[in-house]
Amino acid sequence: MQLINATAMITGGCSGLGLASARALVAAGANVVLIDINEQAGAEQTETLGTAKALYVSADVTNEPQVSAALELAVERFGQIDICVNCAGIAPAERTLNKSAQPASLHTFTKTMAINLSGTFNVARLAAAKMAGNTAQADERGVIINTASIAGYEGQIGQTAYAASKAGIIGMTLPMARDLAAVGIRVNSIAPGIMATPLLTAMPQPVQDALGANVPFPKRLGLPEEFARLVLHIVENAYINGETIRLDGGLRMQPK
Numbered sequence: 001m002q003l004i005n006a007t008a009m010i011t012g013g014c015s016g017l018g019l020a021s022a023r024a025l026v027a028a029g030a031n032v033v034l035i036d037i038n039e040q041a042g043a044e045q046t047e048t049l050g051t052a053k054a055l056y057v058s059a060d061v062t063n064e065p066q067v068s069a070a071l072e073l074a075v076e077r078f079g080q081i082d083i084c085v086n087c088a089g090i091a092p093a094e095r096t097l098n099k100s101a102q103p104a105s106l107h108t109f110t111k112t113m114a115i116n117l118s119g120t121f122n123v124a125r126l127a128a129a130k131m132a133g134n135t136a137q138a139d140e141r142g143v144i145i146n147t148a149s150i151a152g153y154e155g156q157i158g159q160t161a162y163a164a165s166k167a168g169i170i171g172m173t174l175p176m177a178r179d180l181a182a183v184g185i186r187v188n189s190i191a192p193g194i195m196a197t198p199l200l201t202a203m204p205q206p207v208q209d210a211l212g213a214n215v216p217f218p219k220r221l222g223l224p225e226e227f228a229r230l231v232l233h234i235v236e237n238a239y240i241n242g243e244t245i246r247l248d249g250g251l252r253m254q255p256k
């Protein structure tokens with residue numbers, strides 16, 4: 001799919017990997033709709049991206065009416081939705097039993113699954129319903145990109161909820177691509193390793209260096225811009241479908 005004048009909706013678009021994707025998409029000539037719960041960042045980032053090409057809509061990915069309303073606003077503003085990038089997510093850490101043998105919180109587990117997995121599915125299915133009405137370009141009506149994590153393959157200690165939610169995203173990628181093939185919508189996921197987003201760049205430099213040193217090559221954290229470049233490539237390369245692509249410098253995470 002061509003990027004120029006395409007419209008991309010990006011959940012979690014006000015920070016980190018979603019924001020880097022929004023910047024790259026605008027630079028490539030696309031319009032972007034940032035869907036996020038951080039209203040202050042939404043106002044700031046649309047200003048920086050340029051209000052002619054960027055729209056912010058406040059919506060929680062787990063909330064069906066809010067996401068539906070956000071899609072309506074996006075279509076009203078830019079005509080149609082061609083690309084959906086799901087980046088909204090949370091990453092709590094809690095061992096199944098803590099050091100006093102108390103069980104982990106069920107609430108944290110279900111909340112993580114609700115935002116990371118059900119939220120991704122909710123947005124993807126509603127975006128697909130809009131994309132299905134697009135006029136096909138070279139047989140294609142839309143592209144959906146979900147964000148998994150290498151924790152979905154090798155989750156670390158304390159990552160049961162996070163790893164389960166990301167493994168769910170990896171698991172639904174192929175069946176969703178198969179479901180949507182008939183309408184010309186491709187579905188792929190990116191499984192990043194350790195990326196230099198605000199959560200990590202807020203850590204002391206020695207901690208960041210230690211994390212980077214575990215990466216085979218290059219020995220550093222991944223850059224949000226590298227994630228964004230892969231988003232653009234997936235959109236433009238019509239033959240990538242039903243796949244989860246690791247973006248991790250060859251890292252295979254150890255238990256901790």
Ligand SMILES: NC(=O)c1ccc[n+]([C@@H]2O[C@H](COP(=O)([O-])OP(=O)(O)OC[C@H]3O[C@@H](n4cnc5c(N)ncnc54)[C@H](O)[C@@H]3O)[C@@H](O)[C@H]2O)c1
Nearest residue numbers: 012015016017036037038060061088089149192194195197
């Ligand atoms: N940073 C990494 O190292 C890394 C590695 C692997 C996977 N990931 C995944 O990439 C995605 C983005 O991570 P990031 O580091 O950019 O995170 P981030 O915290 O910088 O950005 C996440 C954004 O999602 C938004 N958000 C959270 N809950 C939401 C909800 N219910 N509805 C709408 N928006 C919501 C937040 O407001 C925030 O703007 C996440 O799914 C994360 O699990 C990140």
